[in-house]
Each structure stands twice: as C-alpha cells, then as structure tokens.
Amino acid sequence: MTSHPLPLVRAAAPGRVNLIGEHLDYNGGRCLPIALDRRTVATVAASPDGRHHLHSGELAWHGAVGERADGWASYVVGVLEALGVRDPLAVTIRSDVPVGSGLSSSAALECAVAVAVNACLALGRSDEELVAACIAAETSYVGAPTGGLDQTTALFGRPGHALLLDFADGSRTPVPWRPEPAGLRLLVIDTKVAHRLALGALRGAPAGALAGASSGDGGYAARRAECEAAARTLGLDRLADASPDDLARLTGNELRRARHVVTEQARVAEFVDALVEDDWATVGHLMTASHASLRDDFDVSCAELDAAVEAARDAGAAGARMTGGGFGGSAIALVPVGRADAVEAAVRERFAEDGYESPAVFPVEAAGAAEVVQIS
Template identity: 55%
Template sequence: MPEPTPRTVTGVAPGRVNLIGEHVDYNGGRCLPFALRQTTCARVARRDDGRLVVASGEDRWEGRATDLEEDLDGAPGWVRYVAGVLLALEVSDGLEVVISSDVPIGAGLSSSAALECSVAVAVDALLGLGRTSDELERASVRAESETVGAPTGGLDQAISVHGEEAHALLLDFGTGRREQVRFDPAAHGLGVLVIDTRVSHELTDGGYGQRRDEAWEAARLLGVPTLAEATQGMVYREGLPETLARRAWHVVSEVQRVDAFVDALRADDWAALGPLLDASHTSLRDGYEVSCEELDVAVETAREAGALGARMTGGGFGGSAIALVPLERLGAVRTAVTHAFVARGWASPDFIEADPGPGARVG
C-alpha cells in the first residue's frame, strides 16, 4: 500500500558563520562558510480552507494562499521570508507554518536564510514537490531578493542547505564550483567563538546594497565582469575614485585570503589562519567600511585575550565577530570582551561556541 500523505512536516535549517570571504559572493569571488548547530524549525501543516497562517511565538499572520502577493501588502517583514519561499516554489495550497528558532536574530548569522530554507525543505516534503536541494536553495534566494527586497549573493542559502558536519563549504561564485573542506578546530585544540555584539544588523537598511552597487560600479570602470576578476595592479593603475578603489581592493585581497585560508587548512597549518582573519577584519573596516565600534572592540579585545585571530563576520554594520581561540582561552576571551563592553556602557555581548553542523533537512 502507498504511504499516506503526511499532514504535517517539520523542516530544520541552520544559521551560518562565514569564516572568511566577506562581501565577495555578489562580486564573483570565493567564500568559506560553515553551518551552525543553531537552527530554525518550520512545522508546516496542510489546511483545507485555502488560507496561509504563519505563527511565531505570540505573533500570527493570516492571508489567502491563492492571492498571496496581494495580501502581503503591509505584512510583517518576517512573514515575507516565509511567503517568498512559497511564491518561488509556486505553491498556493492552504498551509499553517509555525516557526521556532535559536538562531540569534540580527546577529549577522543568517537567521533569514535559516527561516527560508527550513520552510523550503518542509513544504517540499509535505507536498511531494520533488525539488532538488539546489532548487530549494534557489527558491530561498529568490524569496529574500524578490519578496523581502534584501540584496543577497546566495552565500547564506547555499551553506544553510549544503552544510556538513566538521566541514566548511568553499563556494566559488565565479565558476559555480563547490567543495567541502575539512574544518574541525576542536581536533586541533581550538574553538570558534562567535561574539554577538547585539548591535542589530539588517540587510534592508541600505548600507549593504550601497556597498554592492559601489563594487559593481568599480568593476564596470575597471572593465571586468566582476571585481573578483580584477587584479591588485588594475586597482592601483586604473585611477578609480578613492572610495571605489577601497571597495575593489578589499574584494581582490579578500579572495586571495580565502585561497590562502583553504591552503592552510589542507596543510594543517592552523597557526596561519589567525593572521588571515586579522587582515580580513582590517580590510572590511578600512576598505569596505562595514564594521562598527562594537565589532572593532570585540575583535581587538579577543586578540589581546589570546585569540589566534578575529574578524567581523556577515554583512557588517553590527552583528557578530568571530575569534579562533585555543580551547583553554575561551573563558578568558569571553570575560575580556564582556568587560570591555561593560566598561564602555554597552550591553553585554552574547557568545556561541560554534562548530560545523549539518545543513537543511526534515526533522
């Protein structure tokens, strides 16, 4: 006998940490993220009344599944992430979607992609759509860019879908190549400490989009399809306006750092990783200008307290920093960063000791 059609499916998808390769996905470059253990769960159930109901905690929204785009006018932003996935998958069935998550919101750890991808895998399984993981990833990207209106290069959705235990995912947005790279810091006596500054991070506030547009303009002036294809010599030689030259320099040098980071991992040269993280933060702070005082203090203090290296991660303008720390120094780094924040009158940061986990799946 055929299996009965399910009435409820739960999808699970992780947030992410980008180890290195920031603001290069939409510039055709290479990035190295890994999936967090922190996840978003989307419990999706069938409804027979043609309605879409989305709930999270005490918040609830309801609209017509068959006229979703029209009903989204004035809907809360978090609902648009869910609805965008359904629109991208061309689903108009009546559904109830209940969301729960332990991925920090606004921390630059891609809570949005975790939400999109958890909904995508649940809806696919519930309705028997038969979409591939790559198709679910693309639907999640479309949800964020088209329905939410947040510019995204696709890094976040890629790692949320394709994460693997004890691995980071090398993503080449120029060639489309993807490769799982072994990343198991605990086996080498190290930990990745995520420092959530609690400075809210939003991709829809304009700063991210402005940097993207500046980078694309720099590529146009340099005569290359993407900035990742430019060289350091071109950036120096072609007389770009100062701001665009700084943006271009960051992208070109950041792609080189990603390659060096991956080479060091393959050679088990973990001592080489710290300086690369440090250089990435300096470039993001001074060249791309997407850091903030809280991120800079977190990074500097973590280094002083014993981290091998540290940098901001994510789109910037707030959010989180990461530090590669010997396991025996994790407590000292947490204490030092907390004291530095409190001494400046800021709220205490939050911390996650992160290690790579699996990607999106049915829970």
C-alpha cells in the first residue's frame, strides 16, 4: 500500500468497432478495428474507509481488498487484482458506450480503470502491461474467453486510423480510415439484442450503468472450442495458419468454422489493400461478404442482425455486416452521407415490420486511445 496521499485521477477509454476480421484474434489471425468516439470514464481516488467502493449510476459494490466481486463490478475488481492493487480505492464509472451491443463496453471499462489506477498509484505500467492486465481481468477473473482485440484497440487506437492487429506476431499497424472524404459515413446499428439475457435487466439502468458485454457467453465459447478442435485436426497451433487446401481435411462444424477463418483472413488483406487504394466499393463488398460468412459458416448472427444488414444494403449502403462476437449486438453499415437518413429510416421500418425493438442508429468515427483526462 502507498503511504502518501493519493490524487484523484480520471481516465477515459473507447469502445471499438471491428471493421473486419471477426473471431480471428483468438485464432491467431488479423483484425482491423477502430477505437470509437464513445467512451467510458473511470474516476479513481483513495477510499475513505479501507474498503473498495465502486459506483456506476445507481449501481454500487462495496468490498474488502481481495474480496471476490461479480456482475459489472467483477470487471473493475478483476483489473485491480490483475494489477496487484492492495490500496483500497473509490471508483466511479460513467459511459456512453452502449452495454451489450457488441461495441466492447467491457474492455472500455477495464481499460479506463487500468489507466486511471496506473496513474493514481504511480504503478509505472506500460500500455502493453495494461493490455495484459485487462485481458487477464476478463479471461481469468470474469471468465470470458476473449482474444485481446478489444483491450488492444482501447489502449492503442489512433484518430483517423484503424489498427491492423496481427495476433500471430503481436504487431500493430495503423491503417488510415477516413471514409468522409469519399462521401461515406460509418453507421452503427444497435439491434438492442443483448449478448446475454443477464444484460436485459441493465437495459433500463441509469445512464452510465455498466455491465460487461458477454463475449464469453456459451455460444462464443463453443465457437472458440470448435476452432481449437479444427486446428488440432489439422495439426496446427493456430487455425488462422490453415490454407484453403486444408479445408478438404475437415467436416461438419469444424469445416464451417475453419472456412470462415480462412476466408476472413483473406478478406482482411483485401480490405487493407482496398483502403490503401481508396477503393471503397471493394471495402463495402468485403463487409457484406464477411457478414454472410459469419451468418452461414460461423453461426453467430441472429435475425435482427440479418435484418439490419439487409435493410441497410437495400437502402443504399455500400456494405454492412455484424460486428463483435455476435449472438446479438450491433451491425455496421458504410453509407453515402446523403443516404444516411434513408438507411436509418429503412432499418427502423424493417425492425417495426418484423416486430423487433426499435434499434439505436448513430454515426461513429475512428478516435484515439485510452488516456488520463484529469489529475487533481
């Protein structure tokens, strides 16, 4: 424990949208996310009484240092444990990253807390060490078998850029992402289908109340296990190392999961080339092809996501796809600026016709990484 007074530190961390490369992080492949201009803010200060006190909207958790937490508080306490924190802290959370929407509210929460605690306690941890701690919080403490895409994006995102993340060699390569000069805009379509039923109770929680997105839900874990099984069948350490010819050695679900991984790897490479060449038509085509693969081969879409993609495309989107782990959450659509309102109206009309809850639709831009915004 520290023996000197602790400052109050406020830090903010972004949610993320994965443009393409879904479910490739834990398979040792490449992904292309952007950090969002929607953020979670964590305010960290000394505890007044020797216990941890966590607040998010009307939600609260209070416990001794080392005491096990659950629910939304487990993401915060998991970070404290991963960082080896033994100072009792008061942590307050607020956020405009939608919960359970596939935009990585959990990683935004973890990374905001990690950055704030690192500064508050003068831990001196590097961004790489903070990423590792946040991944450990989600995988080991919370128990969600995620691959590290979200936390890496939150701590290394760059304004106006996507990050080409290679989970085979750990490299991070910024790739310009500026659709606006081409007359395009990226829309998020939040279907309001939460990743897991437990999040449903939080839909009515006050603004800023957070729970982690459940990318560790049963379906996600099952897909990861199927990919690992396919890699073992092929004698590979990483399924992303599989070639198109390897697919002939697989059957059933192992074949379908591997086919998505192999074709998605190729789409990521084509997507990056298209961005370099300012070929937005190809970008849109690859987004739509990625959704079809996630729907048909990886089985992680749902009726609402499919409806969002179809309605956006029919209304003039250049491309659309689900984003995130799937089983609910959000879709993204690349739309001409002049068609944005029409695309939104078409999606809302389709959801109303199909009897779905009205979606949230909003534009997003590529923003910067987590950072300290106040020390006092």
